[in-house]
Amino acid sequence: MEVGNIREMKEEFKGLEQYKVILEDWIPKDASIVIALGDTYVYYSPSTTHFHLKLSKEVHSKSTAAQVLENRHKTAILIDETIFGTAFYVIGYPIIIEHQEAALVVIFPSSYVPEKQEQYKFLTGKQDEDWVPVPIEQVSHIESLQKRTWFYAADDQYKINCTLKELQLKLPEYFLRIHRSYIINIYFIKRISKDLASNFFVELKNGSELPISQSYINDLRKFLEF
Template sequence: MKCFPVSKKGLEQFKIILEDWIPKNASIALAYEDSYIYFAPSFEHVNLKIERKIHPESVAARVIQTRIKTDVIVDSTIFGEPYFVMGYPIYLDQKDAALIIIFPSSYTPVKKEPYKFLTGKQEDMWTPVPVEEITYIESLQKRTWFYTNDDQFKTNFTLKELETKLPEFFIRIHRSYILNMYHIKNITKDITTNFIIQLKNGVELPVSQSYINNLRRALEF
């Protein structure tokens, strides 16, 4: 049997302390090693089920791996409606763990100033890149890459996280792509009437049907 680093009584005391600074209808979870060891759902999340094992792409996994506070808007495909989730790195029994706060659907996070730079990695070198120079961002093989006219960089952010942190001239056009609209050369249709965007550097990107209305509204065509 797996031995948890905190007793049930200790976890309940942890919850009482947190209730002083989080909304009363928020839920609390603790992730330790590869599992959730505690989940206290609010009345709004009483039917919310969390798998015992931590999903490798979850906020909890990201926090434990990077040791960085992480927040993200989780879309409706997971909980039935969007929720704001925040994860904090903590230590339990001298090991990396994560405190996860699931806010109620009515909660509106304070809007932060959009990113002016993204820091990208190439091998063992990190480079801050002004967002204006980024042509598009791609999710490929469970990793996120962003591109300039001359370079390719890796980032730890997901596309979903970047959607809320980039300036408004970035737009999601596909489940795998976010585009800088200032780098669009033209928009055409292929033989199946799907939209194709050609960038000024010659790169072509598809627009999926689920995002075409967003693009039309943004560019008014």
């Protein structure tokens, strides 16, 4: 069965559209829905923010869908990078299709921030042999490089023992993911431009130039209204 071919899905798994209709009352309009049956995604209703992304055909063993299928419980809001190859907030639900156990996963846009998350007021980073707490509003951007995470404030670089995936859960809303390797503080943006190949990049006030991936440009456009 070809993933994403909704007409074929409707014929073989009647009633899948009902889940989309039910969820429309409470999920963001720019959220997407996928349904997993066994080790395959059998249904995909993309939002405009995810339409350009390629859905994985197979359910990854560490995915939210796999967790739902194994435990048969609704998940908390998680970050899942197995569905599109890019990290997004998701929530999973156990459902039944044609008397078979399945998993429904709601994929939120990258601009989505979970409610009731206690936000960071500072980040503590290591510089040389010292640990330094830095107020969060002074952090210009955060980078994942060579399996390590670094954040930048003024002209200083600090190493932190968290992944971008973990940090993203508790950063203030003015921190936006622009690339699988970068999160930026929008108050440090100097300009957003295109290179000769029409790829977007952001120049920060400290002179750093960072690429903006196609996976995140729509969310950045929406948040900054450009």
